[in-house]
Amino acid sequence: MKFCFLAGCGRKHYGRGMCFSHWRRWKAWGDPVAHKLRGGQPKHGCRPAGNMTREYGSWICMKSRCLNQKNTNFYLYGGRGIRVHQPWIGSFEQFLSDVGLAPSRFHTLDRKDPNGNYEPGNVRWATRQEQMENKRGNHRLTLNGVQICLAKAARERGISPSTVHYRLSHGWSEAEALAVPVETKYRRKNTQGLMSEVEHG
Numbered sequence: 250m251k252f253c254f255l256a257g258c259g260r261k262h263y264g265r266g267m268c269f270s271h272w273r274r275w276k277a278w279g280d281p282v283a284h285k286l287r288g289g290q291p292k293h294g295c296r297p298a299g300n301m302t303r304e305y306g307s308w309i310c311m312k313s314r315c316l317n318q319k320n321t322n323f324y325l326y327g328g329r330g331i332r333v334h335q336p337w338i339g340s341f342e343q344f345l346s347d348v349g350l351a352p353s354r355f356h357t358l359d360r361k362d363p364n365g366n367y368e369p370g371n372v373r374w375a376t377r378q379e380q381m382e383n384k385r386g387n388h389r390l391t392l393n394g395v396q397i398c399l400a401k402a403a404r405e406r407g408i409s410p411s412t413v414h415y416r417l418s419h420g421w422s423e424a425e426a427l428a429v430p431v432e433t434k435y436r437r438k439n440t441q442g443l444m445s446e447v448e449h450g
Contacts, residue, residue, distance in 0.1 A: 254313045254320050266313075281309070303351045307358040308337070308344050311367050334368040348372055390423045402427055 251262035253271055260268035271281035314326040315333050337344040351357070351374045359375035360367060382398040390399050400410040406427055416426035 252319045254317055259319070303354065303357070304345055304348075305341060307351075308341050311358060312338060315367065329364075331364075332366045332368075334366065337367065348374070390427070407431075 252258070253260050253262060253268035254266040258268055258271065260270065263269040264272045267281050274281050312333055313320045314322050315331050316327060316338070317323060318327070320327075334344075334347075337347070347369045348358075355376050356374035357377075357380070358367075359373055359380050361371050361373055365371045382401045390397055390402055399413055403410040403413045408427065408431055412431055413426045416429075417423070421429075
């Protein structure tokens with residue numbers, strides 16, 4: 250049975266991850282934990298009635314992943330010791346002030362250090378591609394003292410990540426695996442032909 254994702258609730262799931270009580274508040278005021286507000290609109294404007302902005306939704310989900318043991322992804326966040334910056338827990342306004350608005354609808358909340366906490370300096374808005382390159386399980390290389398995702402480094406140099414993996418597995422250094430250009434079939438064939446002419450010339 251599914252339960253409400255909000256920390257400390259424990260009631261049966263009704264819709265959008267919430268129990269009926271929290272869902273009804275979200276539907277009416279855009280905030281599952283809000284009571285009726287004068288004028289019907291919070292000052293920050295990020296939870297208009299019947300809708301939840303990207304920033305506000307990210308704030309809610311961030312807290313749920315880290316604080317609510319009933320969240321299906323808790324073991325990847327709170328269960329691993331990932332914490333939320335204390336002032337952000339009770340204040341969306343503080344979170345928004347520190348993190349800012351998402352640059353576009355293609356950006357979602359991400360941690361620069363995937364093993365670090367949700368806190369100022371370690372949180373950013375990132376695209377799906379940027380988040381994929383920042384996953385914990387990614388193969389990372391050290392170039393000029395800076396760690397970089399193998400796939401990103403390879404693409405920046407016009408080389409397939411699989412080619413770099415192959416080279417590394419065959420004893421190439423990281424610098425060589427990224428520096429040596431990939432020869433096309435035509436170039437390899439042409440080079441072999443020239444070598445053959447020299448040998449038999």
